[in-house]
């Protein structure tokens with residue numbers, strides 16, 4: 001076992017005790033899916049909404065400056081996503097920020113950005129509009145690299161879906177709707193293009209595919225993901241989030257919205273981090289004993305977590321997760 005901090009253990013114990021008679025966690029007002037759309041929209045904060053059911057979870061911050069949207073879901077659901085955003089914001093969509101390169105997070109970029117309006121009137125400054133005045137799409141340079149293609153090849157996404165503002169530094173920021181927004185690049189977690197988006201006043205963190213509460217995290221070693229980078233990113237999320245302490249009976253504290261699954265509190269993120277770390281340590285230990293991949297698989301390193309997070313068959317099976325950790329640890333081994 002990975003020893004948890006004493007404070008975390010005490011909080012866990014108290015939460016269990018409080019949970020015995022608390023009315024249960026209700027994450028704001030939730031509207032069930034309507035007939036015309038299979039989307040769910042959840043009010044996480046007075047000016048922050050989450051849209052689920054369009055692929056990856058989508059975050060929407062609203063205010064006088066317009067809407068800031070984190071991830072755009074799949075292409076197919078994009079018109080419905082735009083309709084949901086319109087319901088909560090009479091002001092234009094200004095930004096689409098992508099947490100990673102996957103289709104279920106960037107697929108709606110073109111439709112959502114074109115439904116919006118760039119916040120800066122660049123014409124006035126004698127500069128051309130980007131994307132004909134559409135909302136700005138912000139992502140890491142590696143997301144653009146994945147979405148575009150080398151010259152002469154067909155790119156997997158149309159030009160209008162590509163990020164228009166990319167960055168390589170670890171921290172990009174802006175200040176909109178009365179709050180600081182930090183975009184924190186995670187260089188090698190789920191892929192090499194991930195970013196966490198932290199809304200400082202709303203106290204909401206969009207984690208992207210670094211967390212999927214329904215299964216083991218998808219570590220895409222071929223696209224630059226790594227087990228150590230994944231754990232580093234989870235540690236960053238634990239560090240950004242603050243639980244409701246000392247008033248632990250309040251349903252309060254930072255909200256962490258994963259790429260897929262339900263809204264989390266800091267303790268949930270710490271549990272997920274611990275799970276990933278325990279499995280990493282087991283695989284490391286088995287490799288240290290000279291085991292081959294076949295032997296590591298046979299030793300069942302996800303034991304105790306497989307029922308909750310495992311999947312078989314599926315697009316991301318338990319075996320694929322173990323293989324990714326194995327490959328990642330082999331890559332990082334000193335030679």
Ligand SMILES: [Zn+2]
Nearest residue numbers: 056104209259
């Ligand atoms: Zn995803």
